[in-house]
Amino acid sequence: MPDNRSSHAPRIAIVGAGIGGLCLAACLRRIGVRADVFEQAPRFARIGAGIMLAPNAVNILNAIGVREHLEPTSVTLTTLQNRAWDSGEPMFDLELGAAAEQRYGAPFLLAHRGDLHAALLRVVPPEAIHPGRELVGICPLDDRVELRFADGSAGSFDAVIGADGVHSVVRRSLFTTSPPSFTGRIAYRAVFDSALLADRGLAPEVGPSTKWWGPDRHIVIYYVSGGAEVYFTTSVPDDTWTTESWSAEGSMDELRAEFEGFHPQVQAVLAACPRVNKWALYDRDPLPGWSTGRVALLGDAAHPMTPFMAQGAATSMEDAAVLSRCLGEAGPENFATAFAWYESVRQQRTARIQAISRSNTWLRERTDPSEVYGYDAWSVPFGDSAGLESSLT
Ligand SMILES: Cc1cc2nc3c(=O)[nH]c(=O)nc-3n(C[C@H](O)[C@H](O)[C@H](O)COP(=O)(O)OP(=O)(O)OC[C@H]3O[C@@H](n4cnc5c(N)ncnc54)[C@H](O)[C@@H]3O)c2cc1C
Numbered sequence: 001m002p003d004n005r006s007s008h009a010p011r012i013a014i015v016g017a018g019i020g021g022l023c024l025a026a027c028l029r030r031i032g033v034r035a036d037v038f039e040q041a042p043r044f045a046r047i048g049a050g051i052m053l054a055p056n057a058v059n060i061l062n063a064i065g066v067r068e069h070l071e072p073t074s075v076t077l078t079t080l081q082n083r084a085w086d087s088g089e090p091m092f093d094l095e096l097g098a099a100a101e102q103r104y105g106a107p108f109l110l111a112h113r114g115d116l117h118a119a120l121l122r123v124v125p126p127e128a129i130h131p132g133r134e135l136v137g138i139c140p141l142d143d144r145v146e147l148r149f150a151d152g153s154a155g156s157f158d159a160v161i162g163a164d165g166v167h168s169v170v171r172r173s174l175f176t177t178s179p180p181s182f183t184g185r186i187a188y189r190a191v192f193d194s195a196l197l198a199d200r201g202l203a204p205e206v207g208p209s210t211k212w213w214g215p216d217r218h219i220v221i222y223y224v225s226g227g228a229e230v231y232f233t234t235s236v237p238d239d240t241w242t243t244e245s246w247s248a249e250g251s252m253d254e255l256r257a258e259f260e261g262f263h264p265q266v267q268a269v270l271a272a273c274p275r276v277n278k279w280a281l282y283d284r285d286p287l288p289g290w291s292t293g294r295v296a297l298l299g300d301a302a303h304p305m306t307p308f309m310a311q312g313a314a315t316s317m318e319d320a321a322v323l324s325r326c327l328g329e330a331g332p333e334n335f336a337t338a339f340a341w342y343e344s345v346r347q348q349r350t351a352r353i354q355a356i357s358r359s360n361t362w363l364r365e366r367t368d369p370s371e372v373y374g375y376d377a378w379s380v381p382f383g384d385s386a387g388l389e390s391s392l393t
Contacts, residue, residue, distance in 0.1 A: 010158040010333055013038060013147060015135045015170055020299030020316030021163030022120035025128060026064040027324035037124065038149065040134035044121070046114030047246050048191040048277065050224045050231030052077070052209065053111055055104035056375045057314035060321045062106055063378060069119035070111055075223050077108040078207030082364055085214035088263045092366050097207070104373050110209060112191060112224040112231075135164065138173050138295070145294050159294045159335040161323070163316070166244060168301035175290060175297065180282040184239040187279045187307060188255050194223060194230045196272040202265065212266050213364060219259060221269055232269060234258075235281065235308065235360070242280045250278035281306055283358055286351040291339035298323060303350035308360040311353050311372065319346055321377035329382075345382040349375070
């Protein structure tokens with residue numbers, strides 16, 4: 001790839017066209033800054049998973065024009081229900097719906113992950129996205145950053161943002177990390193046709209999401225795709241499977257055995273489900289820093305977290321919004337300042353969310369979620385620590 005950096009328009013590379021990378025490209029477009037997005041996958045597949053999009057995420061999707069593309073296929077969450085695993089006794093119900101929209105300025109949406117990704121792709125011009133480009137090397141220099149890709153191509157950029165996910169090459173190459181610790185737990189997940197539930201006479205309301213809390217495991221079940229599909233994800237103890245992967249297949253028989261004795265509604269969902277994937281759950285400590293000169297990390301690359309709080313994608317979107325604001329304020333050539341502001345605004349909040357996610361206690365009992373759902377990435381102050389504190393209290 002030729003070095004076609006121009007003295008006028010800075011060349012910015014985003015590594016990874018996942019949720020955070022695409023969101024950042026869209027946020028940068030909002031301030032008139034173009035970025036090239038390099039993605040290792042040769043094409044985008046529809047990964048069978050649901051995603052909870054709390055108001056702090058939907059506020060960002062709204063501002064970049066994604067919500068309108070997503071809403072026709074998503075479900076507006078009415079109630080986050082928490083139930084005892086066997087009796088189904090209510091533990092805590094968080095009412096959302098119109099009340100959440102009024103309080104936080106956006107609804108809480110439940111979506112198919114593929115629909116979210118497709119909606120993000122609609123607001124980033126195709127010519128800015130480069131699939132089939134796996135980053136294998138990064139070399140920051142005083143006046144630029146050199147990137148090398150697995151296909152033999154290379155590029156030179158004024159700044160690089162590593163949005164390359166939980167196994168980030170950018171993080172591994174340039175930042176201090178401690179090794180991940182395997183939690184000894186597995187997240188099984190599946191999306192399937194909700195007609196299969198109706199066939200079993202099970203037709204609960206589409207609006208709520210229910211987390212069934214067992215003594216050492218849980219399952220979360222909700223509808224996506226406007227109610228046409230149902231999704232569940234679990235956490236179960238299992239120290240024999242250690243692969244963090246979106247594509248690994250699990251056994252339905254093993255999964256059903258894991259949830260024997262759970263409420264009949266849970267068992268009916270598992271009985272109807274034709275196939276399942278599994279993902280080994282790892283825990284990682286917050287990084288001591290995630291920006292240096294012309295390079296910064298974003299999303300799972302910066303603050304990978306267990307999925308128990310459903311805030312991984314949301315915090316990557318918050319990163320994108322705040323980073324775009326920092327670049328806009330510092331001036332697009334002033335990367336070191338912008339990245340330092342970005343890191344200082346985001347680090348404390350994301351470390352706190354990592355810690356709450358790790359404990360898997362979020363919303364199990366009566367909780368005011370305003371600290372998380374009410375965060376407004378478009379107005380949180382940066383560049384002054386007082387503003388940072390006030391954003392977290
Ligand atoms: C089971 C499960 C359920 C979850 N549920 C929720 C939820 O309900 N709500 C929520 O907010 N979060 C949820 N999360 C977390 C959420 O999926 C992640 O936090 C989110 O995807 C992070 O976005 P990202 O852009 O940082 O990474 P990703 O979306 O993973 O994107 C990273 C991208 O980088 C690409 N890439 C990687 N390496 C390279 C390379 N070397 N070169 C080029 N490209 C590369 C990848 O192919 C990928 O496209 C869940 C996670 C799991 C595992």
